[in-house]
Amino acid sequence: MNNLTYYELLEIEQSASQDEIKKAYFRKIRMYSNEKYPEEFKQLTKAYEELMNEEQRAVYDRSIQNGGEYDSLLNQALNYKNGSEYQEAITILNDLLINYSDSPDVRYHLADCYYELGWFTDAKTAIQELIFDYPSVIEYHFLLFLIYRDQQEYSKAIAQANKLIKLQPQSPYPYRHLSDVYINIEEYDNAIKALERRLSNCNPGLEDMPLLIDLLYLTNGQGRGEYCVRVGERIKRVPQNDEEKQAVINMLLNQTDEIDITHSCLPRIVRIIQDINQNENMEISNYLRDLEHQMESNNYSEMDNRDYSSQSNYNNEVATNVAPENNTNYNVSYASRGNIVVAIIVGIIFSFIGTPVVGIIAGFIYYFFAEAIWNMIGCLVAIIIVIVIAGAIFS
Incomplete structure (x- = not known):
């Protein structure tokens, strides 16, 4: 069975309808039951599930055309793309489009290569056409967001970030991307609100730590002391076990490495780590004491430096799992x-x-x-x- 196509496995034509696929599958699993033939049953089930999904079936059909030519050429293009050889990748992708013009993968990678080369007009046209055909794919919307952001079309970038939030309201990433745009245009209150749209409507977990850290910098930079303290308290409540506690501490320790010793937020971060660590890890405690001595030797005053904008080095990847939609209305009451x-x-x-x-x-x-x-x-x-x-x- 290993060398057979899915159609050959089910003994059907490549043009078979979904009803024909279903009948063939149930006929075959009666012959190859899971109890007696687990490996054959697994292969038949995989074939059935993939052929019953229209998008997966289209991809599979392309992969078996012309002796696997599609997969081979696409892999070559992706190797060039991953090696930042974008023009070589574009040449292969354009050749693929001649025979596989309906392939969303080819069209997406072509748009992405245009973007990486800074050919924003071509990239925008290609990805907008793809979104029209596949309106619910996160990666396509995210690429359009990046194009708008990099072209400084901030109103469109904001609208696109909100579309990403609607598509995946449970993911922290789009809220952070929205906050990033507001920081770029120096609308810091709106940047805070964008983060709170996520944080005030959930019990923040490890995946929300980047948002909480951003919020710590923003509220500190705005001189909103009480708010900043409350953000610190929210960070302390994130870990639910020892493993998560160490993960939170490590994220905060990374911040102490990345910011200057005179940064106004550093003492706050040090205190948060101390409160979470509770002197359980003496290596961490000693490191924090050394940091405090360095701050004292610099005659450091906590609110002397309010440059927080450099801390917005946001993750440019959107999670691929689409969560069910929920209410993402901003609730700022917690902040005040x-x-x-x-x-x-x-x-x-x-x-x-x-x-x-x-x-x-x-x-x-x-x-x-x-x-x-x-x-x-x-x-x-x-x-x-x-x-x-x-x-x-x-x-």
């Missing part, structure tokens, strides 16, 4: 909430001043609007100080 213990204390104080109902209301208001309240208090304190200084000068 206060500490629940402080909210309780505020509630108790106002209960004594007024009534228990007033205390409950005050506690809720503080919890949900803490960041805005502290910003207002900061402004009022600054105004009072200015008035006092002015009074002292002119009195």
Whole structure:
């Protein structure tokens, strides 16, 4: 059976309908049951499943045409492409298009080669035609996103990133790509919101760590101290076992290697690692102590440096597994909430001043609007100080 095509295995014509394929399959597995002939049963099932899938069948049909010429030439083109010899790959791919004009693989790799060479007009035309024929393929939409982004067509890149989010809402990658575009156009609040669209609608896991790290840099760079601290707390809650804990620590340690010793976010990262490590790994603890000594020797002040934009070196691959669609509406409330213990204390104080109902209301208001309240208090304190200084000068 090993040397037979799927059609020969099932004893059907290459033009057979799905009903004919199904009948042939059930007839053959009655002859070759899984109990007596497990290997033959496995081959028959593989043939059946591939031929019943229209896209897989089309690919298979091309692969057996002309004695395997299609596979051989496509592999040659991919070898050139993987070796960055894009023009050689394009020559073979164009030859393939003559006989296999309906091959999505040939068309996609051709568009990708155009993109790598910076031939954006050709790349855009090729990939848009492919998306029209295959509107749900993630890789095609991602390539179009890259073209828009690299051509600085940012409004189109944003729209394309949102399409990627709709196609795979459970994947962290498209949210990060969207945030990346907003950083490029210096819309940092929108960059934060793009990350929170994912993070505030899930319990962040290891796959979300790159987003949390980006959010840490962004909130730190924006001077949003309380928000940044809360991001750190969310990072600490990611690991669910020792293996995940080590993985999170390693990701954060990589950041300490990549950023400058004077970076304003470095002390925050060090503290997060210390809290997760809890001195369990003394090698890590010693490394962190050395970092702290280096920061002290540089007379480092935590908020001196707010250059965070260099930390947006985002992964340019989109996960290939398409998750079921869900609600991805942005929920920013988590970002502005206060500490629940402080909210309780505020509630108790106002209960004594007024009534228990007033205390409950005050506690809720503080919890949900803490960041805005502290910003207002900061402004009022600054105004009072200015008035006092002015009074002292002119009195």
